[in-house]
Amino acid sequence: MSPETASVRGGRSRSVRTRERIVAAATAVFARRGLHGARVADIAEEAGIAYGLVYHHFRNKEEILAAIFQERWGRHLEYLEEVAASAAPVRDRLARLVHFWVENYRNDPHLMTVMINEISRSYEFIESHDVGTVMEAFAIVERMLRRAQDLGELRADLDCRLASYLVLGAAEMVLTGYVLGTLSHTAREDYAADERQLVAMLVDGICGT
Amino acid sequence: MSPETASVRGGRSRSVRTRERIVAAATAVFARRGLHGARVADIAEEAGIAYGLVYHHFRNKEEILAAIFQERWGRHLEYLEEVAASAAPVRDRLARLVHFWVENYRNDPHLMTVMINEISRSYEFIESHDVGTVMEAFAIVERMLRRAQDLGELRADLDCRLASYLVLGAAEMVLTGYVLGTLSHTAREDYAADERQLVAMLVDGICGT
Amino acid sequence: MSPETASVRGGRSRSVRTRERIVAAATAVFARRGLHGARVADIAEEAGIAYGLVYHHFRNKEEILAAIFQERWGRHLEYLEEVAASAAPVRDRLARLVHFWVENYRNDPHLMTVMINEISRSYEFIESHDVGTVMEAFAIVERMLRRAQDLGELRADLDCRLASYLVLGAAEMVLTGYVLGTLSHTAREDYAADERQLVAMLVDGICGT
Amino acid sequence: MSPETASVRGGRSRSVRTRERIVAAATAVFARRGLHGARVADIAEEAGIAYGLVYHHFRNKEEILAAIFQERWGRHLEYLEEVAASAAPVRDRLARLVHFWVENYRNDPHLMTVMINEISRSYEFIESHDVGTVMEAFAIVERMLRRAQDLGELRADLDCRLASYLVLGAAEMVLTGYVLGTLSHTAREDYAADERQLVAMLVDGICGT
DNA sequence: GATGAATGAGTCTTCATTCAT
DNA sequence: GATGAATGAAGACTCATTCAT
Secondary structure, eight states, rough: OHHHHTTTTTSSSSHHHHHHHHHHHHHHHHHHHHHHHHHHHHHHHTTTTTTGHHHHHOHHHHHHHHHHHHHHHHHHHHHHHHHOOOSOHHHHHHHHHHHHHHHHHHHHHHHHHHHIIIIOHHHHHHSSOOOHHHHHHHHHHHHHHHHHHHHSOTTOOOOOOHHHHHHHHHHHHHHHHHHTTTTTOOSHHHHHHHHHHHHHHHHHHOOOO | OOHHHHHHGGGGGGHHHHHHOOOHHHHHHHHHHHHHHOOOOHHHHHHSSOOHHHHHHHHSHHHHHHHHHHHHHHHHHHHHHHHHHSOOOHHHHHHHHHHHHHHHHHHHHHHHHHHIIIIITTTHHHHHHHHHHHHHHHHHHHHHHHHHHTTTTTOOTTOOHHHHHHHHHHHHHHHHHHTTTTOOOOOOOHHHHHHHHHHHHHHHHHTTT | HHHHHHHGGGGGOHEEEEEEHHHHHHHHHHHHHHHHHHHHHHHHHHHTTTTHHHHHOOOSSSHHHHHHHHHHHHHHHHHHHHHHHOSSSSSHHHHHHHHHHHHHHHOOHHHHIIIIIIIIIIIIHHSSHHHHHHHHHHHHHHHHHHHHHHHHHTTOOOOHHHHHHHHHHOOOOOOOHHTTTTTTSHHHHHHHHHHHHHHHHHHHTTTTT | OOOHHHHGGGGSSSHHHHHHHHHHHHHHHHHHHHHHHHHHHHHHHHHTTTTTGGHHHHHHHHHHHHHHHHHHHHHHHHHHHHHHHSSOOOHHHHHHHHHHHHHHHOOOOHHHHIIIIIIIOOOOOOOOOOOOHHHHHHHHHHHHHHHHHHSSSOOOOOHHHHHHHHHHHHHHHHHHHHHHTTTOSSHHHHHHHHHHHHHHHHHTTTTOO
């Protein structure tokens, strides 16, 4: 096996793998301690690498968070867009969105914790980055609702902008409950029940049928 | 002049007034910079007092935030409790809650910004304080909904716990929109319209009548 | 004695005295190790104060050097200006300048070492500060020579600009010799002899009478 | 292809050429940023080679500067010695020295910048190397002057040691002016004029014939 | 109580140097 | 020899907190 073969083992250079280890380690540490509470030394230790190596890959701590954001938020938006654009009834599309968020939390709680606490809920992060990119999630949901409204699926006087805040606010708060442990479950079925309840409340309200 | 004489002047001692100036200054600075970004020096400057005087009144920076929390959150819960306990239909009670939150934001945006960003949205704060106290707001709303459910105002299979997350999540997200400026208004009427829309969506859902 | 009296004992506040101690300590440390070799910790230790206190008075290490520069260079230029403007023959005025430089070195070798090594001979310092201020010394000497030339004291075809480089270059190199110890003396008389020789060479050249 | 074959190509081995590229690159980078401001990475990039390869040729950064010094300063001294030893009148010999320095600057400003800023004007460099070697230039000029004095070309009471400081100080300051851009020219003729003026001032003084 | 000078631990950040490939 | 990822020591800088006046 030539050195070159070794260096691309698995199709990725050592440098790329190191970078990914840093991102993964930082996700865990940010989830545990928050951006401010996390020390670069913690991240390096978690990644099993030397202190200074972090700085070969990122200018500073904030840039690691920005990397997590860039690499994940984009995929998030793509999926939202895909669901929003589908032809299914709006109730089904909402169900798919809610399921996506809950599944994401269950698959990678650390990541979702960081997305919720340090990005989505962080005034500081949103301020210092492109507000537009963060708010794009709202815009996608709003467009989805507006199209449904045009098709008569939603009542005509609904303020779709505000409704997007309802949808994302409710979903985010439920995930926050999971993250904080105030609303956690162990059984898969419990999560499914939450999804059904949440969709029903969004679509028909708490009084509705 | 005895200390007592001084304390009688205007009904409050100088010490008490100083403490209040610190709390007010800290509220403004926390709103602007966040808990971590705020330096004690900034707070002292905003309050127009000397650096070290802050430490005659508070053990440390977090304690100032805790004071804001204790003094305001208590009143907040009292009002929630009062509304929740009233005999009005659940729709009206929800409307009063939503109006209360929006009005509070309009009266003191700095305070609401801190409540949202540093307390309600802060994993860190909630972790280090009594989670129960923060979550009490959810419990109050949940109890209110459960009573309405018992009275047949809400459908029987509604998960009231989850519904409280819907109500508070939606309200909090709308206020966050105000705070971030992504959903701000100038006219009083616009806020009133938001309130009506929000209540309608919560009660009847986005599809409902 | 009231606290106020104490705080201005000797006419200067504690803060001002601390600042002066830092400047004096930094001058000694810069002379010993150079700007880059000097650690802020060294300066604090030399001044007998805590590490962080340096940062209450100066933003960073470079700013201490800048303070030394500002506070001393100004006086230096004033004296040059005074001598340059006097009515004495140019030979006497040059003699006074040379004497001033040599005396300054003898009175405070540390300070002169810093002025020579870190300011006057430092490309880095000159680049990052106002070149004009540093070069003002040349301008003063040049104007002095030009006036002497107008009065017929100097030959008509002398390039006074270049002559100012001769005067300051020669003086600086002699002081550098003192600083480096390649041209040091112990007897006061030796310095006086150097002054006479230097003036004679500048005025009449190495071949002249 | 054997190593020897490779080393024969063009008369110099690849290793030697790499070393020269490093020295040339370092000269440019030192001129731009100074010894302290120059990072080894900058030098490697300028040389178009890999980071660590620098360390196959030099133990550390200072050693690169030392190499520049050794390889150039030696030739410099040789030329000074040659001129000093010639039989021409002292005025002509001084003129040749001055011309040599100015020409050197014009041919390779980067090199001269480094020689002036990092070697000749650097207390730090001189301290950490053989002061004697650096000062040899002064000794050569001093011996040249002393011989001229013995021949009656210079006045008997001239302090030749101090005169060497005059000559080298003046020359160095003029070159510094070129380097800093405070005394720069575009026309070749301007440099020639400077040389004539400088020699005249050194020989006959600023008042002299 | 009021002041703000003083303290120093905690971190970030840089970058020369090493070393496995 | 060549590469550049990895190391880690060194030191700058911040800022919450203490304390003498």
